[in-house]
Amino acid sequence: MKPRFQTQFLLFIALSAFAALNLTPVIWGFLTSIKQPVDAFAVPPKIVFTPTFEFHYQIWVEREFWRFLLNSVVISVGTVLISLPIATMSAFGLSRLQSSGSRGLLAGLMVMRMFPQILLAIPFFMLGRMLDLIDTYWAMIGALVALNQPFTIWLMRSFFIEIPEELYESASLDGCSIWQEFRLVALPIVKPGLWVAALFSLLFAYNEFLFALVLTGPHTKTLPVAIAEYGGEDVNYWSLAAAAAIGIMLPIVIFMMVLQRHLVRGLAFGAVKG
Amino acid sequence: MTGDIIAPDASLAGAYGIAPMTMVKEEITSPLRAARLLARAPPSLADSGERSKDWKYALFLGPSVVLICCVMIYPLGYALYSSLFNYDLGSGIHEFIGLDNYATLFTEARFWSALGRTCLIVTCAVTSEFFIGLFVAYGLYLLVRGGRALSLLMFLPHIVTPVVAALFLRWIFMGRWGLLSSLLISFNIFPPDWLGDPSWARFTVVVADIWQFTPFMILVLLAALNTVDECLLEAAKLDGAGHWTLLFRIMVPSVWPMIAFVLVIRVMDAFRSFDNIYVLTAGGPGTATETLTMYTYTTAFKLLKIGKASALGVLTLLFVGIVAAVVITVLSRMSRGRGKSVI
Numbered sequence: 299m300k301p302r303f304q305t306q307f308l309l310f311i312a313l314s315a316f317a318a319l320n321l322t323p324v325i326w327g328f329l330t331s332i333k334q335p336v337d338a339f340a341v342p343p344k345i346v347f348t349p350t351f352e353f354h355y356q357i358w359v360e361r362e363f364w365r366f367l368l369n370s371v372v373i374s375v376g377t378v379l380i381s382l383p384i385a386t387m388s389a390f391g392l393s394r395l396q397s398s399g400s401r402g403l404l405a406g407l408m409v410m411r412m413f414p415q416i417l418l419a420i421p422f423f424m425l426g427r428m429l430d431l432i433d434t435y436w437a438m439i440g441a442l443v444a445l446n447q448p449f450t451i452w453l454m455r456s457f458f459i460e461i462p463e464e465l466y467e468s469a470s471l472d473g474c475s476i477w478q479e480f481r482l483v484a485l486p487i488v489k490p491g492l493w494v495a496a497l498f499s500l501l502f503a504y505n506e507f508l509f510a511l512v513l514t515g516p517h518t519k520t521l522p523v524a525i526a527e528y529g530g531e532d533v534n535y536w537s538l539a540a541a542a543a544i545g546i547m548l549p550i551v552i553f554m555m556v557l558q559r560h561l562v563r564g565l566a567f568g569a570v571k572g
Numbered sequence: 573m574t575g576d577i578i579a580p581d582a583s584l585a586g587a588y589g590i591a592p593m594t595m596v597k598e599e600i601t602s603p604l605r606a607a608r609l610l611a612r613a614p615p616s617l618a619d620s621g622e623r624s625k626d627w628k629y630a631l632f633l634g635p636s637v638v639l640i641c642c643v644m645i646y647p648l649g650y651a652l653y654s655s656l657f658n659y660d661l662g663s664g665i666h667e668f669i670g671l672d673n674y675a676t677l678f679t680e681a682r683f684w685s686a687l688g689r690t691c692l693i694v695t696c697a698v699t700s701e702f703f704i705g706l707f708v709a710y711g712l713y714l715l716v717r718g719g720r721a722l723s724l725l726m727f728l729p730h731i732v733t734p735v736v737a738a739l740f741l742r743w744i745f746m747g748r749w750g751l752l753s754s755l756l757i758s759f760n761i762f763p764p765d766w767l768g769d770p771s772w773a774r775f776t777v778v779v780a781d782i783w784q785f786t787p788f789m790i791l792v793l794l795a796a797l798n799t800v801d802e803c804l805l806e807a808a809k810l811d812g813a814g815h816w817t818l819l820f821r822i823m824v825p826s827v828w829p830m831i832a833f834v835l836v837i838r839v840m841d842a843f844r845s846f847d848n849i850y851v852l853t854a855g856g857p858g859t860a861t862e863t864l865t866m867y868t869y870t871t872a873f874k875l876l877k878i879g880k881a882s883a884l885g886v887l888t889l890l891f892v893g894i895v896a897a898v899v900i901t902v903l904s905r906m907s908r909g910r911g912k913s914v915i
Contacts, residue, residue: 306716313711317725320783323740324728326751330743339749342758384635391632394625403633410644412840414892416868417885420878421647421654444643447636476628505733507847512873522735526851536743543736554731558724561791 324547331540338536353541363542366524369435373510373520374503376439378496381446386492388447389454390480394466404455407448415445415508423512433515441513442503449502450495457491458484494560501553521546651882659879673883682859682867683884687891690863693774694842697781702835704782705789710819712790713797723791730787738851741780742767745852770860773853777861780848785838792834796827832903839899843892864888 330338332349357363392400422441423432431437461484469483485492507522514520525546528539554561658669677683708726712719729737744751745766753763764772800823808822824831846865849855855862855870862870868888872881 306714309711309715310718313708313715313719313722316708317722320726320729320787322751323737323744323783324732327740327743340754343751343754384639387632387634388636391629394629394632396626410640412837412892412896414844414865414885414888416844416846416865416872417651417882417889418644418647420868420872420881420885421650423873424654424878425647425650440643444639447640451636476625480632501731505735507733507735507850508869511850522733522847525733525739526735536749539739540743543739546736547732550731550733551728554724554727561727 327540328544330536331544333537335537353537354545357538357541358545361538363521363524363545366519366521367545369514369518370504370520370522372435373438373442373518374500376435377442377446377503378499380439381443381450381499382492382496385447385450385495386454386485386488387480389451389458390484392451393455393458393461404452407451411448411452418445419508419512422509426513432513433517435518437513438510438518438520441509442506445506445509446499446502450499453495453498454488454491457488461487494557497553497557501550504549651885654879655882655886657879659877659882661876661878669879673880674887676880677883677887682862683887685859686862686864686867689774689861690843690865693778693781693861693863694839696778697785697842698835698838700778700782701786701789701838702831704786705793706819706824708786708790709793709797710815710823712794723794726790727787729784730791734784734847735851737784738780738848741776741783742852745776767853768857770857773857773861777849777852780852781842781845784848785842789834789838793827793831796830796834797823799830800826828906832900832906835903836896836899840892840896843895844888864891 329345331353332351333344333347334350337344337347358367392404418441422437426432426437431440465483465487466479469479474482504520505522506520507526510520510523511526514523521542525539525542528535528542655673656668656670658665658667658672660666712723715722732740742750745753747753747763747765747768750766752766756763766772766776804822804826805818808818813821844865845863846869849861849863849866850869853861855866859867864884865888868881868884871877871884875881
């Protein structure tokens with residue numbers, strides 16, 4: 299059923315061209331980050347030049363972008379550590395509940411995922427001000443955990459419902475309590491799923507921008523907010539901002555390599571863009 | 573084949589001797605139904621013993637429910653409540669004005685044009701994403717070798733931090749020094765001001781959305797195409813069907829529910845997109861690319877009019893709800909018509 303060699307070859311070329319076009323902005327960003335300003339602003343654009351990594355050093359070390367990286371790591375890891383256990387429990391509960399109520403809850407979660415987030419950003423900001431939580435890690439972690447729940451519950455549930463009923467039946471014949479069913483029967487089976495959910499949640503928290511913009515301040519600023527401030531500046535900062543952008547992207551590339559098998563399942567529930 | 577990376581992970585389930593997830597293969601006739609199928613509980617014995625266990629399983633939901641109530645439902649209520657006030661953080665005014673915020677917005681030209689603009693941007697972007705995504709996915713489907721690597725490469729723009737992705741694009745579209753402009757200049761073509769001219773800025777914002785979300789379409793559509801029954805295609809080929817017929821008369825109708833589902837998700841997401849526009853144009857020049865979300869953001873965090881911004885947010889929510897309902901209805905009508913046309 300597959301077409302002949304020549305068609306295959308042309309198809310491959312066309313698709314490669316499309317992929318190349320898709321990657322152009324990223325490659326261009328990388329080139330900008332290793333160019334001296336003279337080369338970066340050359341018209342026509344320069345492809346051949348002497349690369350320099352001084353901007354990478356400058357932005358991450360001298361201009362202390364590592365601080366924002368630290369903030370991002372604290373917030374993302376904190377989010378995953380809180381979000382994943384409770385979402386996994388919910389997912390287990392929902393996968394075992396027979397009533398129509400669980401369906402309603404799942405639909406409700408889907409609605410929450412579709413929510414215009416700006417509507418939540420305003421009260422978060424107001425409540426954060428009232429409780430004096432703005433510019434603390436807790437405000438960000440709390441917000442991200444809640445925003446992350448619908449996705450993580452749906453994703454984990456898709457792993458739980460693959461467990462055959464018979465396993466639970468034999469477990470309960472052996473005298474397992476419900477907690478033991480969860481802990482000893484279900485959890486070991488969905489362990490690979492836990493990793494997938496953890497990584498997707500990590501990525502979500504790492505990428506989140508709107509709430510970080512509203513809830514963080516000088517002490518807890520995350521990488522997306524920091525880079526947005528830099529990139530908006532005038533063109534003199536291009537090379538620096540590009541170096542920062544490439545640095546921010548690196549962990550994500552690694553993430554993509556690790557998760558390639560699971561991308562569809564995660565994405566169908568809209569993991570990446572919150 | 574590309575199928576092995578793309579298909580919902582069967583190996584994982586297989587390792588435990590469990591049937592892999594069959595969600596997409598079931599006969600789903602509407603997005604709503606698709607959601608319901610996704611949500612379907614495993615078959616049970618449903619005896620009375622099971623029922624009495626239900627509340628124990630419900631306990632597992634406790635932490636999430638508490639958290640969601642505190643961090644989502646309560647703030648939502650707070651937003652609804654604030655939308656009834658003239659609440660200005662700048663001057664410190666805080667007075668009850670009932671539905672006046674809504675009334676003001678309904679008579680405001682800026683609100684209506686933001687709404688229209690949002691619809692325009694979403695429609696253009698999602699339509700292009702769907703068709704580009706479908707053709708590329710079909711290409712990847714036909715490709716025997718190298719599809720796996722290619723689809724991964726194509727996927728990068730979608731997974732990169734949105735702000736960073738928008739910056740990459742900014743460096744392409746920037747006036748004079750951006751890659752696109754300087755390329756055009758070196759061919760002696762005077763480039764338009766991609767981000768500074770109102771209509772070009774709208775175009776650029778749409779392109780940015782397409783760039784970031786087409787990979788998502790490709791991946792999901794490819795996964796969908798891979799579930800189409802090969803026998804069906806063989807039969808059609810024997811009858812002399814070309815690629816066009818194969819794609820639009822057979823493959824698309826048979827995975828239509830999945831397509832409808834992904835379109836609904838994409839429309840919702842495009843509606844609330846923020847990062848892209850914030851970084852690329854911040855709604856400018858003037859209000860040329862100001863979407864509802866951007867307008868709400870400006871009202872709340874630049875003008876500090878919390879009451880009005882909350883009202884805007886509530887209206888956005890209502891509107892998204894209406895759009896979702898309309899899209900779901902239309903798509904399921906279409907799938908009813910198309911479902912029969914399979915061969």
